[in-house]
Amino acid sequence: MTIRTLLIADLHLVSHEVEKNQLFEKFCQQAESADQVFILGDLFNTWLGDDLSAPHYAQTLLTLKALSSKTKVLIMTGNRDFLLAHEFARQTNCQLIDSPYLLETSGHQYVLTHGDELCTDDESYQQMKSILQHPITKFIFVRLPKKWRLKLSGQLRQKSINAQQNKSKEIMDVNPSAVNELMKKYPGADLIHGHTHRLNTHVEKTFTRYVLGDWSAAQGNAIEITDQLNRLEIR
Ligand SMILES: [Mn+2]
Incomplete structure (x- = not known):
């Protein structure tokens, strides 16, 4: 029997972007017949903790649950939704997986x-990632008052936008040696990833x-x- 697997990434869903949410719903309806569906990061454009962000994405969570x-x-x-955690998994009945996943x-x-x-x-x-995604930082951040979290994330986002403007395109793509280092550990395997928004093989x-593209x-x-x-192609 043939197993059918679907993989997507980088939807960057925002709750008020109705059309993209509808496109995701359409994809999910078509994906029901697959044996497994992988979402490889940045499904959500921002996720500031399950308690704060789940209510904003209520419809998306229902879609995932269905x-x-x-x-x-x-x-x-x-990197945008790294705070997805247990409560999200519980509400959607989806499984959170670690990276890399074989x-x-x-x-x-x-x-x-x-x-x-x-x-x-x-x-x-x-450097920023190693601080922001450190377990201790995450532990503290999700326990901060919601107002503080919103303010902090807004400031961080602005910093990141400013920083990106001064970076060359090459810097923001994958580094060939980093890819080779990773793939050395998995002889015979191929690699599937997103993040760079540069759909290509x-x-x-x-x-x-x-490379999966963004939506x-x-x-x-x-x-x-x-x-x-x-x-x-999903349309
Ligand atoms: Mn990303």
């Missing part, structure tokens, strides 16, 4: 990751690197793995 009642839904966090299907292995940890040329970003010497309100993209790997 999907997970039909098929397995596995979610990896990205997917074995149809006799082939795929390393799954969001992709930001491969962008090692962006040193200031990696890179055939390297010993593996292929499939707009009008169009999304997915990877489908059955006996082979296909790209899907």
Whole structure:
């Protein structure tokens, strides 16, 4: 029997962007017939803790819950929604998975990751990430009053936008040595990641690197793995 796997990433859903949310709902309805669905990070544009953000995305959570009642839904966090946690998983019945995740299907292995940890040329970003995503920081942040969290995240977002404007495109892409280092640990496997918003397929010497693209309100993209790997356009 052929297993059908679907993978998406980088939807960056915002609750008031109705059209993109509808496109995601449409995808989820079509994904019900798959055997498993992977979301490889940044499903949400911001997530400031389950208690604060879940009510803003009530409809999305219902959509995920409906999907997970039909098929397995596995979610990896990205750099925008790294605070997704137990309460989110409980409400949606989705499984949160760590990165990298090794997917074995149809006799082939795929390393799954969001992709930001491969962008090692962006040193200031990696430094920021190591502080923000440190377990202690996360522990403290989600316990701060909601108002403080909103204010802090707004300030951080502005800093990040300002910082990005001064960075070259190369710096914000994956670093080839970081990719090779990762893939050395998984001989024979291919790599699937998102984050860079540069939908493409890179055939390297010993593996292929499939990059998922981000979603707009009008169009999304997915990877489908059955006996082979296909790209899907979501409209
Ligand atoms: Mn990202």
